[in-house]
Amino acid sequence: MIAVLKNNATEEDKQKVIDLIEELNFEAHPNTGVEKTIVGVIGSPDNRTFLKEKLMTMNCVEKVVVISDPYKLTSWNFKQHKTVIDLGDGVKIGGDELTVMAGPCSVESREQILETARIVKAGGAQLLRGGAFKPRTSPYSFQGLGEEGLKYMAEAREETGLKIITELMDIEHIDVIMEYTDVIQIGARNMQNYSLLKAIGKLDKPVMLKRGMSATIKEWLLAAEYVMNEGNHDVILCERGVRTFGEETRNTMDLSSIPLVQQLSHLPLIADPSHGTGRWELVTPVARAAVAVGADGIMVEVHPDPQNALSDGPQSLKPANYNLMMDELRAIHKTLGSFKAREKKIAFA
Ligand code: PEP
Ligand code: MN
Numbered sequence: 001m002i003a004v005l006k007n008n009a010t011e012e013d014k015q016k017v018i019d020l021i022e023e024l025n026f027e028a029h030p031n032t033g034v035e036k037t038i039v040g041v042i043g044s045p046d047n048r049t050f051l052k053e054k055l056m057t058m059n060c061v062e063k064v065v066v067i068s069d070p071y072k073l074t075s076w077n078f079k080q081h082k083t084v085i086d087l088g089d090g091v092k093i094g095g096d097e098l099t100v101m102a103g104p105c106s107v108e109s110r111e112q113i114l115e116t117a118r119i120v121k122a123g124g125a126q127l128l129r130g131g132a133f134k135p136r137t138s139p140y141s142f143q144g145l146g147e148e149g150l151k152y153m154a155e156a157r158e159e160t161g162l163k164i165i166t167e168l169m170d171i172e173h174i175d176v177i178m179e180y181t182d183v184i185q186i187g188a189r190n191m192q193n194y195s196l197l198k199a200i201g202k203l204d205k206p207v208m209l210k211r212g213m214s215a216t217i218k219e220w221l222l223a224a225e226y227v228m229n230e231g232n233h234d235v236i237l238c239e240r241g242v243r244t245f246g247e248e249t250r251n252t253m254d255l256s257s258i259p260l261v262q263q264l265s266h267l268p269l270i271a272d273p274s275h276g277t278g279r280w281e282l283v284t285p286v287a288r289a290a291v292a293v294g295a296d297g298i299m300v301e302v303h304p305d306p307q308n309a310l311s312d313g314p315q316s317l318k319p320a321n322y323n324l325m326m327d328e329l330r331a332i333h334k335t336l337g338s339f340k341a342r343e344k345k346i347a348f349a
Contacts, residue, residue, distance in 0.1 A: 001048060002077060003055050005037040006062045013060035014039070020058070024051050027229075029073060033080050036062075040078045042229065073228040074221050074235075074265045083266050085206045085234050087163045087182050091126045093206070093236055094268030098333040099297030101127035101165050101270065102322065105312035106134050106142060107149035115304050117156035119319045123326045127183065128153060128162040129299060133169045134311060135189050142310040150180040157182075165208060165299075171199050178205060188213050188240055188275070191223050201230025208236040208270065208299075213243045217257055221265060236268045237261060238299060239290075241276035250278020250315065253286050258293045269294075274301040274315045283317055284325040291332045298329065 003017055014030060017039050021028040026043035041051065048066070055064050067077050085093040093099045102120035107113045107130040117128050132149030134142065145152070153164050163182040168174065169190065177184060183206045190196055191212035200207050207227055211220045224235045239258055241251030253276030261269050271290030273283045287298050303309045303316035317325065 001041040001052060001064060001066045003039045003041065003064050004062045005039070005060050007036065009037055009060040013058075017055065017058065017061065020054060021051065024054075026051060029078070029228075031079055036080065038078060038080070040073055042072060070218060070225075071221050071264060072225060073233065074224045074267055076264070076266055079266045081266065083233070083235075083268060085236060085268060087127075087206065089161065089163075091163050093183075093270075094296050096337070097126075098291060098329060099127065099268075099270065100125040100326065100329070101129045101297065101299040102302045103129040104303045104309065105274075105301050105316065106131045106310055107145050107152055108142075108310045109145075110152045110155070112304065113149070113152045113156050114159065116302060117160045117162055119304065120302055120322065121160040121162050123319075123323045124330070125326075126163060127165050128156055128160070129165050129185075129301070131167050131311075133167060133173055133177075135167070135169055135187050136311070147176050150176065154180050168196075168200065171196055174199060174203070178203065181205070183208055183236070185238075186210060191215055191220065194223075194226055197223055197226035198230055201227040201232045203232055205232070206234035206236065207232060208238050210238040210240045210272070211242065211254075211257070213241070213251060215242070217260060217264070221261070224265075224267060236270055237265070238270045238272055239276070239295075240272035240299075249276075249282065251276055253277055253290075255286075255289055255293050258290060258295050262294050268296040270297045270299050271295040272299040274299070274312070274317075278315045280306065280315055280317055280321070283315065284321065284328065287325055288328055288332055291329050292336065294336075300325070 018028040026041050029040035031038045052064050055061050084095045102125040132144050134144035157164050165183040166181045167185040167187050168177045185208045188210045241253045244252040273286035301316040302322045306313040306316040
C-alpha cells in the first residue's frame with residue numbers, strides 16, 4: 001500500500017503519516033520526489049483496511065493505493081522518478097549518461113590492475129571492476145587476492161579517479177569490502193542468499209545485484225526488495241544472462257529482460273555481456289544490443305593480456321577492442337537519448 005501526500009503536505013504532515021503507520025506496526029518507507037511525497041507501507045495484510053481508512057481521514061493524504069503486485073519498493077508505484085545513484089565526482093548511475101564499469105574479472109597483481117585501470121579510464125569508463133574475493137566454480141581455481149587486491153584497486157582509484165565496484169561474497173567480509181569499495185557487487189550465485197541481502201540492506205553503500213543464473217525476473221526483483229526493505233534503496237540491477245540448454249555460449253543473455261525490468265522498476269539496470277556470452281567476440285555486439293534496448297550501462301571484462309588471465313580470459317576484451325566498443329556504445333546511446341527519455345515516461349504511465 002502507498003499513501004500519496006498532497007502537494008502542499010509539510011514535513012510535519014509526513015511525520016504524522018509515518019507515526020500512524022508505525023503505531024499500527026507497519027513499516028513506513030517515505031520517498032520525497034520533486035512533485036510529491038509518497039509513503040510506502042509494508043506489513044501484514046491483517047490490519048491493512050483499518051490503516052487505509054485512518055490514512056484517508058488525514059487532511060494531508062491525497063490518496064491511498066493498495067498495491068497487489070509483488071513488487072513494492074522496486075516498483076514505479078513507489079517512486080515516480082528513475083533512481084539515480086550519485087557516486088560523487090560527477091559519476092551517476094541511472095541518469096542521462098551511459099555508465100560503464102570495466103576491468104578484469106579478477107585483480108591478479110598491482111601492475112595488472114593499474115594498467116587495466118589506465119586503459120579503461122582512457123576509453124571512457126567511470127567505474128573499475130575487479131574481483132578480490134572470487135566465487136569460482138572449482139575450489140582449485142584462483143580464488144582472488146582478498147584484501148591485497150582491494151588495496152591495489154584503491155590505488156588505481158587514487159591514480160585514475162575511477163570509482164570501484166567489487167564483489168562481496170560473505171557477511172564476514174563486509175567490513176573489509178566497505179573500507180575500499182564504492183559499489184558492492186552481489187554475484188549471481190548469491191542473488192538468493194537472503195541473509196547476505198538483509199545484511200547489505202543495512203549498509204550505507206550502493207549495491208549492484210546480479211541476476212541469479214536461474215532466476216526469474218520476479219525472483220530477481222524480490223531479491224532487490226530484500227535489500228531495500230532493510231533501508232538501503234541504492235540498488236542497481238545487473239542482467240548477466242541465465243542458463244539455458246545451449247552450450248555454445250556460457251549463458252543466454254536475456255535482452256528482453258532489460259526493457260521489461262525498466263517498465264517494472266525505477267532502479268538502474270546494467271547489462272553484463274561478458275558473463276552473458278562467455279566469448280569475447282560476442283561481447284561487443286551484445287553490448288550494442290543491450291544499450292539499444294535501454295540498459296543504463298554496461299559491465300564489461302577487459303584484460304591487457306586475456307590469454308594469460310587467471311579467470312575469464314576467453315570473455316575478456318583486449319584494450320583495442322574495448323576502445324572500439326566504447327566508441328560504438330557512445331554513438332548508440334547518443335542516438336537513443338530522447339527515445340530513452342520517452343520510454344521512461346511510458347514505464348511510469
Ligand atoms: C563477476 O562479475 O566476476 C561474476 C562472478 O559474475 P556473476 O556473479 O554474474 O557470475
Ligand atoms: Mn568474470
